Amino acid sequence: MVTRDEVAKHAGVSVAVVSYVINNKPVVKEATRQKVLQAIRELGYSPNLTARSLKTRRTNQIGVLFNHIGNPFETGIALGLEHRARKDGQSLIFQTYDPLEEDHLKTLFSGRVDAIILLGQSLKTDTVDHFAKIGVPLFSVMTPDQPNDIVPCADINWYEAYRAMIEHLIRFGHTRIGFMGALNRESYLNVRFRHFRRALLAQGLEFRDEWLVHGSFGSLEMAYKQMSERLSGGTDLPFTAIVCANDLMAIGVLSACRDNGVSVPGQLSIASSENILMSSHTSPPLTTVHYPRPEIGVATIEEVMNHLNTGAPLSSRTLKHEIYERSSTGQAPG
Amino acid sequence: MVTRDEVAKHAGVSVAVVSYVINNKPVVKEATRQKVLQAIRELGYSPNLTARSLKTRRTNQIGVLFNHIGNPFETGIALGLEHRARKDGQSLIFQTYDPLEEDHLKTLFSGRVDAIILLGQSLKTDTVDHFAKIGVPLFSVMTPDQPNDIVPCADINWYEAYRAMIEHLIRFGHTRIGFMGALNRESYLNVRFRHFRRALLAQGLEFRDEWLVHGSFGSLEMAYKQMSERLSGGTDLPFTAIVCANDLMAIGVLSACRDNGVSVPGQLSIASSENILMSSHTSPPLTTVHYPRPEIGVATIEEVMNHLNTGAPLSSRTLKHEIYERSSTGQAPG
DNA sequence: TTGTAAGCGTTATCAG
DNA sequence: CTGATAACGCTTACAA
Numbered sequence: 001m002v003t004r005d006e007v008a009k010h011a012g013v014s015v016a017v018v019s020y021v022i023n024n025k026p027v028v029k030e031a032t033r034q035k036v037l038q039a040i041r042e043l044g045y046s047p048n049l050t051a052r053s054l055k056t057r058r059t060n061q062i063g064v065l066f067n068h069i070g071n072p073f074e075t076g077i078a079l080g081l082e083h084r085a086r087k088d089g090q091s092l093i094f095q096t097y098d099p100l101e102e103d104h105l106k107t108l109f110s111g112r113v114d115a116i117i118l119l120g121q122s123l124k125t126d127t128v129d130h131f132a133k134i135g136v137p138l139f140s141v142m143t144p145d146q147p148n149d150i151v152p153c154a155d156i157n158w159y160e161a162y163r164a165m166i167e168h169l170i171r172f173g174h175t176r177i178g179f180m181g182a183l184n185r186e187s188y189l190n191v192r193f194r195h196f197r198r199a200l201l202a203q204g205l206e207f208r209d210e211w212l213v214h215g216s217f218g219s220l221e222m223a224y225k226q227m228s229e230r231l232s233g234g235t236d237l238p239f240t241a242i243v244c245a246n247d248l249m250a251i252g253v254l255s256a257c258r259d260n261g262v263s264v265p266g267q268l269s270i271a272s273s274e275n276i277l278m279s280s281h282t283s284p285p286l287t288t289v290h291y292p293r294p295e296i297g298v299a300t301i302e303e304v305m306n307h308l309n310t311g312a313p314l315s316s317r318t319l320k321h322e323i324y325e326r327s328s329t330g331q332a333p334g
Numbered sequence: 335m336v337t338r339d340e341v342a343k344h345a346g347v348s349v350a351v352v353s354y355v356i357n358n359k360p361v362v363k364e365a366t367r368q369k370v371l372q373a374i375r376e377l378g379y380s381p382n383l384t385a386r387s388l389k390t391r392r393t394n395q396i397g398v399l400f401n402h403i404g405n406p407f408e409t410g411i412a413l414g415l416e417h418r419a420r421k422d423g424q425s426l427i428f429q430t431y432d433p434l435e436e437d438h439l440k441t442l443f444s445g446r447v448d449a450i451i452l453l454g455q456s457l458k459t460d461t462v463d464h465f466a467k468i469g470v471p472l473f474s475v476m477t478p479d480q481p482n483d484i485v486p487c488a489d490i491n492w493y494e495a496y497r498a499m500i501e502h503l504i505r506f507g508h509t510r511i512g513f514m515g516a517l518n519r520e521s522y523l524n525v526r527f528r529h530f531r532r533a534l535l536a537q538g539l540e541f542r543d544e545w546l547v548h549g550s551f552g553s554l555e556m557a558y559k560q561m562s563e564r565l566s567g568g569t570d571l572p573f574t575a576i577v578c579a580n581d582l583m584a585i586g587v588l589s590a591c592r593d594n595g596v597s598v599p600g601q602l603s604i605a606s607s608e609n610i611l612m613s614s615h616t617s618p619p620l621t622t623v624h625y626p627r628p629e630i631g632v633a634t635i636e637e638v639m640n641h642l643n644t645g646a647p648l649s650s651r652t653l654k655h656e657i658y659e660r661s662s663t664g665q666a667p668g
Numbered sequence: 669t670t671g672t673a674a675g676c677g678t679t680a681t682c683a684g
Numbered sequence: 685c686t687g688a689t690a691a692c693g694c695t696t697a698c699a700a
Contacts, residue, residue, distance in 0.1 A: 001445070001468050003677060014687045019679060029685060044464060048445030050393060051677035053384045054692050061427070069409050069416060070611070078403050082430055091442070093395070093425050096416055108425070111335070111382030111693080130378060134335050220615065255615050277404070281554065281589050283617050337693060348671045353695060363669060385693035388676050445677080 002045045011039035022047055060090050062304065063113040065097040065105075065121055067187075067217070072276045073246060073293065074119055077141055080297020081117065088305050090114075097121050099186075106130050115139065115304045120188025122146035137307055139314055141300050145186040152314045154296050154303065156321040158195035161289045162243070164323045165271055166196075166203055168287070169241050173332035174269060178211040178239035180223060180249050189217050189245040192273060196243060211239050215249040223252030231260040240332045241269035247279040250286050254328070265330030275324055284327035292319050336379045345373035356381055394424050396638065397447040399431040399439075399455055401521075401551065406610045407580060407627065408453055411475055414631020415451065422639050424448075431455050433520075440464050449473065449638045454522025456480035471641055473648055475634050479520040486648045488634050490655040492529035495623045496577070498657050499605055500530075500537055502621070503575050507666035508603060512545040512573035514557060514583050523551050523579040526607060530577060545573050549583040557586030565594040574666045575603035581613040584620050588662070599664030609658055618661040626653050 004022075008015045013032055020028050021036040028036075039045075053059045062085060066074055078094070085092050093113060095105075102124060109116060113136060120142035128148050131138055140153040147153070169177055179196050182189040193212070200207050213230065216222035223244070230237060244250035250272035257264050264270055264284060272279060272288035279286040296319050307314045338356075342349040347366055354362045355370040362370075373379075387393045396419060400408055412428070419426050427447060429439075436458060443450060447470060454476035462482050465472055474487040481487070503511055513530050516523040527546075534541050547564065550556035557578070564571060578584035584606035591598050598604055598618060606613060606622040613620040630653050641648045 001677090005677080015678090016680085016687060016689095017685090020686085023679080027685060032686080044440075044467065046441040046444040048388075048677050050384055050387045050445045051692090052679075054382075054388050054677080054694090055679045057692075059384060069412050070406070072404070072406055072409075075403050075406075075409050078428075082403060082428065086430070091427050091429065091446070094412075094416065094428050095425065096420070107380040110380040111384045112425070133378065220611065251612075251615055258617060277554065278585075278612055281585055281616075283592060335693095339693080349694085350671060350673095350696080351669090354670085357695080361669065366670080382693050385676090386695075388678085388692090389694045389696085391676075 001048070002043045004045070004047065007036065007039045007043055007045050010043060011036045059112055059114050061093055061113045062090050062301075063093045063095060063109050063116040065095055065116065065118050067097055067119055067121065069094065069096060071217070071248065072278065073248070073274050073291070076276060076293035077119065077297045080294035081301055082297075083294065084298040084301035088301065090301070090305070102127055109136065110134075114308055117141060117300060117304065118144070118151065120144050120191075122186045123148070123151070137304065137314055139300060139304050141296055142188045143191050145188055145190040152303075152316040154300050154317040154319065156289075156291060156296075156319050158192050159199055161273075161321045161323070162192075162196045162199040163202065165243060165287075165289060166199055166205070168323060168325060169243075169269060169271065169329060170203065170205075172241075172269065172330055174241040175205060175332075176211070176239040176241075177205065177207075178213060178237070178242040179207075180213040180215045180226075180242060180244040180253060182217045182245060183214040183222075184217055187217050192245045196245075208238070213242070215244070215252065217246060217248075220248045220252035220255075223249035224256045225252075227253045227256035228260060231256060231262055237268060240334075241271065241329065243271045243273070245273055247272045247274045247276045247286060247288060250288070250328075251278065251282055254282055254286070264328055267333055269329040269332070271329050280324075280326065282328070287326045287329040288324050290322040290324050292321070295319055335382070336377045338379070338381065341370065341373045341377055341379050344377060345370045393446055393448050395427055395447045396424050396635075397427045397429060397443050397450040399429055399450065399452050401431055401453055401455065403428065403430060405551070405582065406612065407582070407608050407625070410610060410627035411453065411631045414628035415635055416631075417628065418632040418635035422635065424635070424639070436461055443470065444468075448642055451475060451634060451638065452478070452485065454478050454525075456520045457482070457485070471638065471648055473634060473638050475630055476522045477525050479522055479524045486637075486650040488630050488637065488651045488653065490623075490625060490630075490653050492526050493533055495607075495655045495657070496526075496530045496533040497536065499577060499621075499623060500533055500539070502657060502659060503577075503603060503605065503663060504537065504539075506575075506603065506664055508575040509539055509666075510545070510573040510575075511539065511541075512547060512571070512576040513541075514547040514549045514560075514576060514578040514587060516551045516579060517548040517556075518551055521551050526579045530579075542572070547576070549578070549586065551580060551582070554582045554586035554589075557583035558590045559586075561587045561590035562594060565590060565596055571602060574668075575605065575663065577605045577607070579607055581606045581608045581610045581620060581622060584622070584662075585612065585616055588616055588620070598662055601667055603663040603666070605663050614658075614660065616662070621660045621663040622658050624656040624658050626655070629653055
């Protein structure tokens with residue numbers, strides 16, 4: 001590898017001058033500056049970022065904790081993160097979060113990242129404290145199931161979103177509305193369920209435990225299976241509409257309906273959450289809560305960079321959602 | 335941040351001993367080892383990876399160049415990459431590749447990564463040479479459109495895959511088979527098109543230029559638009575079956591058919607490539623070439639790690655594909 | 669078995 | 685304006 005020393009020698013200047021040129025210090029005489037740039041070009045030199053990081057105590061790397069890279073919702077957020085991070089010259093290190101190996105994070109990221117972005121994971125207090133202590137800020141996209149006061153979040157107002165969605169369903173005459181959530185412990189989807197339930201009750205509707213269907217957040221298959229079981233029993237569904245905590249599950253539910261001869265929205269209205277690209281290409285297309293994925297990714301990086309650069313405290317942000325009414329919801333049967 | 339020096343002081347040993355303990359050198363007396371471990375625990379110390387990298391000249395980071403993180407095909411590969419990389423203690427740095435900023439890669443990764451994994455991008459010779467010179471190996475998942483002899487690849491045998499797919503269509507009586515490829519210059523999808531065309535000719539069928547429909551690899555919308563235009567013209571399609579270079583485009587084509595009243599596979603058979611999760615949940619489900627995404631990701635990391643650890647030369651690998659016959663293909667009309 | 673010290677490639681502080 | 689030189693936190697001969 002070609003180092004700064006070689007460049008200095010080649011240009012006939014000291015190593016310091018090379019640094020000045022690279023870092024655009026305006027102190028260098030134009031002539032020497034050109035000499036150095038010339039040498040850099042000739043040697044194909046670029047500064048070793050690891051060495052620079054060690055010295056400057058800035059890695060320009062941000063850790064991002066995925067739950068499941070295969071989930072298009074999460075990658076939609078990643079798109080915004082990456083786009084904005086690139087502008088700021090930050091690289092993202094993607095890691096799949098495994099609760100069983102949470103302690104591993106401490107060593108994994110040690111001295112490697114300037115900040116860590118969570119995707120709704122509920123970290124142990126111990127872990128949170130550790131990063132606070134070594135000065136690595138945490139910020140979460142999506143409110144974790146077990147929120148922590150020193151981990152601010154960017155999210156939408158799920159309560160308002162579901163309130164609007166429920167109103168939409170009520171206009172179609174639905175009064176018994178089910179929900180498909182996640183079985184996973186401490187999933188950020190639990191937050192959505194709690195808001196849904198609260199919004200439902202606030203509208204004077206009831207919610208029975210047996211109206212909660214268990215899906216699994218990364219997997220459409222699980223949703224398909226669960227719904228198929230309910231449908232193949234021969235007995236009628238206890239609800240006329242179901243709201244799914246994410247689109248992947250809604251697509252599974254839709255498949256289950258199709259395979260079991262249940263018409264959507266004729267016999268069952270399906271509403272969903274997130275609005276991933278695919279949700280407008282199912283048949284019928286899904287009515288869903290639009291989650292501003294790229295925007296929230298961008299906002300997250302901006303918030304984090306602002307903190308890193310100015311020391312301003314990180315603070316939570318609420319972004320705007322929307323209800324996309326498509327044809328998977330309709331008049332309640334009967 | 336707590337450093338190794340503090341640990342040494344706290345444990346009453348020299349800094350070297352701390353290193354020995356951390357790196358499991360078997361030379362340390364058990365008693366001192368315990369003293370050190372105790373100090374590490376008490377101080378909540380973990381070694382600074384940046385400093386370690388600088389010294390060992392190993393970053394344990396691998397750069398991964400995406401085309402579009404939103405493409406589920408690419409994230410499916412990432413899943414395999416990440417899973418295997420984690421086992422080897424490697425972190426992945428994901429970057430979206432932008433041909434306009436290709437030169438930027440040199441500085442971006444300088445001293446930061448041990449290797450770079452491409453997802454079918456055709457890098458400039460200049461760039462390839464640069465990384466060869468500084469000793470950062472390149473490996474590509476998917477054969478680039480402009481392959482380079484010093485960038486080995488992992489891929490399936492597309493020629494064989496399409497040969498089998500075409501046979502499948504011929505059995506249904508199709509003789510005029512279109513293809514939807516990518517407009518993007520130098521996309522890895524061009525490779526697929528060339529193999530398709532060759533396979534078609536090899537079976538004694540013809541291929542006319544107007545049977546090539548232009549999609550765009552990251553986007554289902556473009557495919558939808560292109561196909562809609564062809565369909566809304568009122569004239570019949572010149573082919574009875576179409577093979578799409580990826581599932582995302584096939585889903586767009588399917589949507590276009592649905593919205594234009596074209597029955598699939600009654601009036602048009604749709605075959606596809608990749609077998610992303612969603613391709614089995616469209617209606618009808620898509621007949622497609624199964625691309626072993628996680629496996630190819632795993633194989634890639636193994637190949638790269640083997641090279642990094644033993645110095646063995648990187649070599650290209652061909653993985654097994656499969657044809658998944660589902661209901662989007664059927665008897666040719668007429 | 670443990671300690672000392674050189675050096676990885678930078679940046680940044682001081683003199684000159 | 686430019687040149688020495690001391691860190692940054694770690695690994696690893698080599699010495700003790």
